[in-house]
Amino acid sequence: MSKATTKNGTAQTKPQTIDEHIVEIVCDSGEGAQKAGTLFATISAKMGNGIWTVEIIPAEIKPPARSREGASGNRIRVGSKEMTNAGDEANLVVALNEQVLYGRLSQDAYGPETTILLESVWATDPDANIRDAYTAALADFSARGLNVIELPIHEACSELMTDPRLGKNIFVLGILCYIYQRDTALAKQEIANIFAKKGEKVISTNHALLDAGVEFAIKHIPFTYTIPNMDVTDDQVVMNGNVAVALGVMASGMDMVSMYPITPATSASHYLAGVFDQAGGFVHQAEDEIAAIGFALGASYAGKTACTITSGPGMALKTEFIGLAVMSEIPIVIVNVQRGGPSTGLPTKVEQGDLLNAMYAATGDAPKIIMAPATIEESFYSIITARQLAEAFRTPVIVLTDANLATGQTLYKRPVTKEDWLAPPIDQSDWHAGTPAYAWNEETGISPRPIPGQKGGEYVLTGLAHTPESHVAYNPQANQVGCDMRSRKIAALEQTFTPPKVHGDESGDLLIVGWGSTLGAIEEAVDRARAKGHKVSSVHLRYLSPMEVGLEEIFAKFKKVMTVEINYSDPMGSVAHPRPSQLAMMLRAHLMQEVDFWSIVPGQPLGPNQIVGVIEDKLGTTKPSKKKNEKAGAGK
Amino acid sequence: MFGLKQDWSLDVLPRYFTLDDYESSVPRWCAGCGDHGILTTVQRICRDKQLLPEKTVCVSGIGCSSRFPHYMSTYGFHGLHGRAFPVACGIKSRRPDLDVWVATGDGDCCSIGAGHWVHAVRYNMDMVAILFDNNVYALTKKQSSPTSQIGQSTNTHPKGAPLPPLNPSTTTLSITNCSFVAQTVDWNPVHMHETLKAAHEHKGFSFVRIFQRCPVFSEECFAEAQTDPDLVQLVEHDNGLQVSESGTRIYKNRRTHDPSDLVQAMAVSNQTDVLPIGLLYQNETMPIYNEYSSVGINSTPEDKINALNHQLDRFAI
Numbered sequence A: 001m002s003k004a005t006t007k008n009g010t011a012q013t014k015p016q017t018i019d020e021h022i023v024e025i026v027c028d029s030g031e032g033a034q035k036a037g038t039l040f041a042t043i044s045a046k047m048g049n050g051i052w053t054v055e056i057i058p059a060e061i062k063p064p065a066r067s068r069e070g071a072s073g074n075r076i077r078v079g080s081k082e083m084t085n086a087g088d089e090a091n092l093v094v095a096l097n098e099q100v101l102y103g104r105l106s107q108d109a110y111g112p113e114t115t116i117l118l119e120s121v122w123a124t125d126p127d128a129n130i131r132d133a134y135t136a137a138l139a140d141f142s143a144r145g146l147n148v149i150e151l152p153i154h155e156a157c158s159e160l161m162t163d164p165r166l167g168k169n170i171f172v173l174g175i176l177c178y179i180y181q182r183d184t185a186l187a188k189q190e191i192a193n194i195f196a197k198k199g200e201k202v203i204s205t206n207h208a209l210l211d212a213g214v215e216f217a218i219k220h221i222p223f224t225y226t227i228p229n230m231d232v233t234d235d236q237v238v239m240n241g242n243v244a245v246a247l248g249v250m251a252s253g254m255d256m257v258s259m260y261p262i263t264p265a266t267s268a269s270h271y272l273a274g275v276f277d278q279a280g281g282f283v284h285q286a287e288d289e290i291a292a293i294g295f296a297l298g299a300s301y302a303g304k305t306a307c308t309i310t311s312g313p314g315m316a317l318k319t320e321f322i323g324l325a326v327m328s329e330i331p332i333v334i335v336n337v338q339r340g341g342p343s344t345g346l347p348t349k350v351e352q353g354d355l356l357n358a359m360y361a362a363t364g365d366a367p368k369i370i371m372a373p374a375t376i377e378e379s380f381y382s383i384i385t386a387r388q389l390a391e392a393f394r395t396p397v398i399v400l401t402d403a404n405l406a407t408g409q410t411l412y413k414r415p416v417t418k419e420d421w422l423a424p425p426i427d428q429s430d431w432h433a434g435t436p437a438y439a440w441n442e443e444t445g446i447s448p449r450p451i452p453g454q455k456g457g458e459y460v461l462t463g464l465a466h467t468p469e470s471h472v473a474y475n476p477q478a479n480q481v482g483c484d485m486r487s488r489k490i491a492a493l494e495q496t497f498t499p500p501k502v503h504g505d506e507s508g509d510l511l512i513v514g515w516g517s518t519l520g521a522i523e524e525a526v527d528r529a530r531a532k533g534h535k536v537s538s539v540h541l542r543y544l545s546p547m548e549v550g551l552e553e554i555f556a557k558f559k560k561v562m563t564v565e566i567n568y569s570d571p572m573g574s575v576a577h578p579r580p581s582q583l584a585m586m587l588r589a590h591l592m593q594e595v596d597f598w599s600i601v602p603g604q605p606l607g608p609n610q611i612v613g614v615i616e617d618k619l620g621t622t623k624p625s626k627k628k629n630e631k632a633g634a635g636k
Numbered sequence B: 001m002f003g004l005k006q007d008w009s010l011d012v013l014p015r016y017f018t019l020d021d022y023e024s025s026v027p028r029w030c031a032g033c034g035d036h037g038i039l040t041t042v043q044r045i046c047r048d049k050q051l052l053p054e055k056t057v058c059v060s061g062i063g064c065s066s067r068f069p070h071y072m073s074t075y076g077f078h079g080l081h082g083r084a085f086p087v088a089c090g091i092k093s094r095r096p097d098l099d100v101w102v103a104t105g106d107g108d109c110c111s112i113g114a115g116h117w118v119h120a121v122r123y124n125m126d127m128v129a130i131l132f133d134n135n136v137y138a139l140t141k142k143q144s145s146p147t148s149q150i151g152q153s154t155n156t157h158p159k160g161a162p163l164p165p166l167n168p169s170t171t172t173l174s175i176t177n178c179s180f181v182a183q184t185v186d187w188n189p190v191h192m193h194e195t196l197k198a199a200h201e202h203k204g205f206s207f208v209r210i211f212q213r214c215p216v217f218s219e220e221c222f223a224e225a226q227t228d229p230d231l232v233q234l235v236e237h238d239n240g241l242q243v244s245e246s247g248t249r250i251y252k253n254r255r256t257h258d259p260s261d262l263v264q265a266m267a268v269s270n271q272t273d274v275l276p277i278g279l280l281y282q283n284e285t286m287p288i289y290n291e292y293s294s295v296g297i298n299s300t301p302e303d304k305i306n307a308l309n310h311q312l313d314r315f316a317i
Ligand code: SF4
Pocket: B028, B029, B030, B032, B033, B034, B035, B064, B065, B134, B138, B139, B213, B214, B215, B216, B217
């Protein structure tokens, strides 16, 4: 990790040291902002900063140029500590046209602290409509209190490129490298990596664009920043949550993923499709979501526990097979990368709306294990555990991630791989004579599982009510026993749990309860609220079925307990019987006690400041005294 | 006759299986149901081929015929209505060592499971799919199925089914990568035996449609063909099924058909005035999906860990 070597001799000011900044590059899709954003994040990570990046995805596949819904690009939160979420309002934005900024403004991405570096070519566009739109937007931005710096990026790039549109992204990267004192030698290395397939000429053009961007920034930008390194000595990896899930599949020893294309889950299978063969694995693209799980269950039944990766609408279609897997006790790992619902809903956007689906969507009583990783790192490890639990408890395991984890990228400690993680080879030894196919242990409900190929274990798996021998049985007692035994497994797993850790003090005025991808934002919000003097803590649940243990004792030490989730609820007090958010509903039923809730469905991750507001509302202290640390990315 | 062959030589087998070894509980199908004969035929083939019971898996959906796995003492998977094919394909995908048989009905395969049927044919995985075609939903008590005859009276169409029946064999023949289609009747055990045997020997997905009697709910469908053998058309060829005299003697209505001729197979299959029985189509050169899906099944833990480490290198900072 080397020091920044950008020559900034002509900089007007000394670099200001900051803890973190949220940077965005936004433009029309096709202008290469993703590439520039990824490069900026990689360079920052390699220099020792913490990062969290998210893609800004346009709402349409081919949006027209300069359209609000076409906003495309990257948000990079870069700081001197581990970054766990995308934060609140951006600090610095580079925008290649003014219209895409409206797309982001409508998502509350910017505020009075935001500085915008805006391409100014539109001011002199031959089309009067464009000129007018640009002028009007500038006036509007200034009325909104945004700090806009106009930059002739197009003109500067024209000196290097016949079509400057194609080079602006790396030019912008040069600007950012100057502003944040990034190591330009490292930047050039990364550029060479990313364009390696395109050949020397493309690489040298992009190196020239980077240098030009730096020179340009020296002339035009009156500020620079230094972001100190994290003190990290461990090896690190950087990836998004879908890749983490895919690597988790490889690490678990499962060697088959059966899938059907669905946003935002598919990229996990895409990635695996390219590399799985190296581990002897295979990605099956099924004819539909139902067949995807049916195929996986076939492999699992035959001793090769498989995984299917999907999203909400796929879960809806798989429901009948999930019920069969519970009933006939077939291990399988089902990953639901949640998106907005109901129905087709918000395909590319985050929601935590499928918790109750995972819990209850089946006919009759179909208990299963439900896990929710809270970070990208946990997305990796959860799959390894999920495979082990599925086999040990002979049951489906549903892993709930979401679009926020799936597309966010961050650093985490490089996993040290272990052979123990891998599935054992298929047992083909003779089956113990006289042991039925479901020799349920009366206390745990657990039973050994015969695998085709095991002599003497022949049985007919059935979705009908059955005896321990897997004989179809319609008598009242057999059905009761079967249901008891499947339920017992959940109770048995629960016995192995220890209570979750409370973030903050173990007692206070308010406890926030969350699950899944909101961990980073909730804990950051709790830290900020605590810094303001509020007695608030949080607890985050990784297991939803069985539910985490010790919650009664944890909750009892707080005056109020409230879930914070990204799913729908009627605001508390808004109607006679408000419909609670999903975790609150489960906790109320599970603990038989009052649990308050706050949840919304904006299709976006929650920001820490937003949650601080919710905490203060709940505590009745909406006008807190001004203290440090309350604003995302405020410099010290 | 333990291992005794026709030429009186003797194979000394460590394990020898008799019919008993493939039989399970007493089938609960109605007396006179065609399913009984189909079951016995499959059990005989298992016995003749000495298939290891533990390496044989019978997969089914839901319906009268889908009870089939329960009456075999091999491994079985009696799953969901219409979903036998994805499960069977999944089993075969990573366990090509298993001998997979699928039992499905005209409702299970051609209605609720139609999407999977199309794709199972295209995957062409090495297994035998037996369509028990009795032209009716029987388990749920007499509703029209896609193969019900026009005018056939059912509980959902008391005045007669309004549409002409779907032809499962013609449909299968029209699916890309189809490799084996044959038809037989449950009331001719000799012909049925040769048909299912050929299906089992075929490398790829063998689709066998069996005209199956349901004396309870659709007796009228095949009653005439049983009494008047001229309503059955024997499809024969040097490359087709070689059925002994006892299974063919009664059929005067014969048609020579080369099973490599796909276009002609459609024409044979499409006839509505007779029940064509025999091998309609066979092509062993088509791609077999389990040869693709099972690549890598023998990779070692070391291979897997190396691959994982190599991937982690890609994301290392
Ligand atoms: S109802 Fe028909 S198909 Fe079902 S068992 Fe009886 S005869 Fe066979």
